[in-house]
Amino acid sequence: MSVIAVTVFVVAYALIANDRVNKTLVxxxxxxxxxxxxxxxxxxxxxxRTTGIDWDVIFLLLGMMIIVSVLRRTGVFEYTAIWAAKRAKGSSLRIMVLLVLVTAFGSALLDNVTTVLLVAPVTLLVCERLAINAAPFLIAEAFAANIGGTATLVGDPPNIIIASRAGLSFNDFLIHLAPLVVIVIGVFVTLLPKLFPGAFTVDPQRVADVMSLEEREAIRDPSLLIKCGVVLVLVFAAFIAHSLLHMDPSVVALLGAGILIVVSGLERADYLASVEWDTLLFFAGLFIMVGALVKTGVVGQLARSAATVTGGNAVWTTMLILAVSLAVSGVINNVPFAATMAPIVGELAPSMLGHGHPHALWWALAIGTGFGGNLTAVGASANVVILGIARRADNPITFWEFTRKGAVVTATSFALTGVYLWVRYFVLS
Known part of the structure; x- marks a missing residue:
C-alpha cells in the first residue's frame, strides 16, 4: 500500500507543479x-487528526473568507490601499516592505492563513491603483506570513502540536523563536529588490493620481464597518486567547462569520463572494493524499531514518532535523509532518542533556516546519490561499514562479537558522 500512496502522491505533485492541469482536479x-x-x-x-482532512484549517478558511466578503462591502480595503500608497509616497518598494512587515507581525499574533486573507485584498487594490503586477507582492506576503507565524505558539498550527508534546509555553516560543524571526525578516526585506527585479517600476502619473485621492471617500458603508470592526476585534481576541477559552480558531472564525451574516443583512451571493471553493477542495484532496503517506508509515520511516543518520551527535542531529523539516514541509503540509515527527523528537530530546540545550531539537523542528513552507507553492496553507486569490484576481502565479523565489528564501533562512541554533544552544548554552 505504501508504494501506491507514494506513486499517487508523486504523480499528483508532478502534475500540480506542471501548472497545465487544474490542481484542484488533480x-x-x-x-x-x-x-x-x-x-x-x-x-x-x-x-x-493525523491522517484525515484537517477540518480546523478548512473551516478557519471558510469562516475568514466569509468575514472578508462582508468586510469588502464597507470599502475599508480601498481605504487602506490608498492610505498605504500615500504613506509610501507611491514607491512600490516601500509599499511591499510595509505589507511584508504588517503580514509578518499579523501572522505572529493570529495565524498565517487569516493574515494573508486580510492583507491580500489590500494588496490587490494598491497594485490596481498603481497599475503594477500584484503577483510579486502576494508572493512576498506568503513568505512573510510563513516566517512571521513561526515566532509564536499561535502563529502556525505545527507550533501548537510541538508545544503540547514538549510542554512548551507561549512565552517559550516568544523568547526562543521571535529573535530569529526578526533577523530572518530583516534579511528578507533587504533581498526584496533582488528577488523581484523589475517589479517596482511605477508610472509617475499613476502615483500623482493616487496621491490626490482622499481615502475617507472610499468608505461606502460606515455603519457596516463599525459592526465588522467590533466582530473582528472579538475574533482576533479569541484567536489570541484560544488556549484559555478552549475554543479552536476555526470555531471562532465560523462564529464571527455567522454573526456578520446576521447583522449585515447581506444576500447569500454577497457574503459568499470571496469564498475560494476551489482552494478548499484542493486542501481536502491534498490532506487525503498526505494522510495516505502518514497511514502507510512512509513519512514516519523517512523521519526515523533521517534522525538516526547522525549517530547521536547533538549538533548534527539538530541540524539534520532542521534540514529534513525544511525539505519535507516544503513538499507536504507541515501539520501531519509535525504530528509524525513530534514523538520521534520526544524520544531523542533526552539524549541532548549535557550536550547543549535540551529543547534545541524542538526549536529545530518548529523552525523547519514553519520556514519550510516557503520552499514550494504547496508547502503551506498560506501559499495555496495566495495562489487562489491571485488566480481569481487575474494575476496568476505559477508553481515554479513561486518555488524559484521560495528556494532562495528557504536557503537563506536555513543558513541563518543553522548559525542561530548552533551559537545559542551549543556555543552559549
Whole structure:
C-alpha cells in the first residue's frame, strides 16, 4: 500500500507543479484513488487528526473568507490601499516592505492563513491603483506570513502540536523563536529588490493620481464597518486567547462569520463572494493524499531514518532535523509532518542533556516546519490561499514562479537558522 500512496502522491505533485492541469482536479483525483483502492479508509479521512482532512484549517478558511466578503462591502480595503500608497509616497518598494512587515507581525499574533486573507485584498487594490503586477507582492506576503507565524505558539498550527508534546509555553516560543524571526525578516526585506527585479517600476502619473485621492471617500458603508470592526476585534481576541477559552480558531472564525451574516443583512451571493471553493477542495484532496503517506508509515520511516543518520551527535542531529523539516514541509503540509515527527523528537530530546540545550531539537523542528513552507507553492496553507486569490484576481502565479523565489528564501533562512541554533544552544548554552 505504501508504494501506491507514494506513486499517487508523486504523480499528483508532478502534475500540480506542471501548472497545465487544474490542481484542484488533480488533488481530488489522487484522493479518490487512495480512498478507492483502499490505501486509506473513510474513518481515516474524516475523523483522524493525523491522517484525515484537517477540518480546523478548512473551516478557519471558510469562516475568514466569509468575514472578508462582508468586510469588502464597507470599502475599508480601498481605504487602506490608498492610505498605504500615500504613506509610501507611491514607491512600490516601500509599499511591499510595509505589507511584508504588517503580514509578518499579523501572522505572529493570529495565524498565517487569516493574515494573508486580510492583507491580500489590500494588496490587490494598491497594485490596481498603481497599475503594477500584484503577483510579486502576494508572493512576498506568503513568505512573510510563513516566517512571521513561526515566532509564536499561535502563529502556525505545527507550533501548537510541538508545544503540547514538549510542554512548551507561549512565552517559550516568544523568547526562543521571535529573535530569529526578526533577523530572518530583516534579511528578507533587504533581498526584496533582488528577488523581484523589475517589479517596482511605477508610472509617475499613476502615483500623482493616487496621491490626490482622499481615502475617507472610499468608505461606502460606515455603519457596516463599525459592526465588522467590533466582530473582528472579538475574533482576533479569541484567536489570541484560544488556549484559555478552549475554543479552536476555526470555531471562532465560523462564529464571527455567522454573526456578520446576521447583522449585515447581506444576500447569500454577497457574503459568499470571496469564498475560494476551489482552494478548499484542493486542501481536502491534498490532506487525503498526505494522510495516505502518514497511514502507510512512509513519512514516519523517512523521519526515523533521517534522525538516526547522525549517530547521536547533538549538533548534527539538530541540524539534520532542521534540514529534513525544511525539505519535507516544503513538499507536504507541515501539520501531519509535525504530528509524525513530534514523538520521534520526544524520544531523542533526552539524549541532548549535557550536550547543549535540551529543547534545541524542538526549536529545530518548529523552525523547519514553519520556514519550510516557503520552499514550494504547496508547502503551506498560506501559499495555496495566495495562489487562489491571485488566480481569481487575474494575476496568476505559477508553481515554479513561486518555488524559484521560495528556494532562495528557504536557503537563506536555513543558513541563518543553522548559525542561530548552533551559537545559542551549543556555543552559549
Amino acid at each position: 488533488a481530488l483525483t489522487g484522493a479518490a484513488i487512495v480512498v478507492t483502492l483502499p490505501v486509506i479508509s473513510s474513518s481515516d479521512v474524516f475523523y483522524s
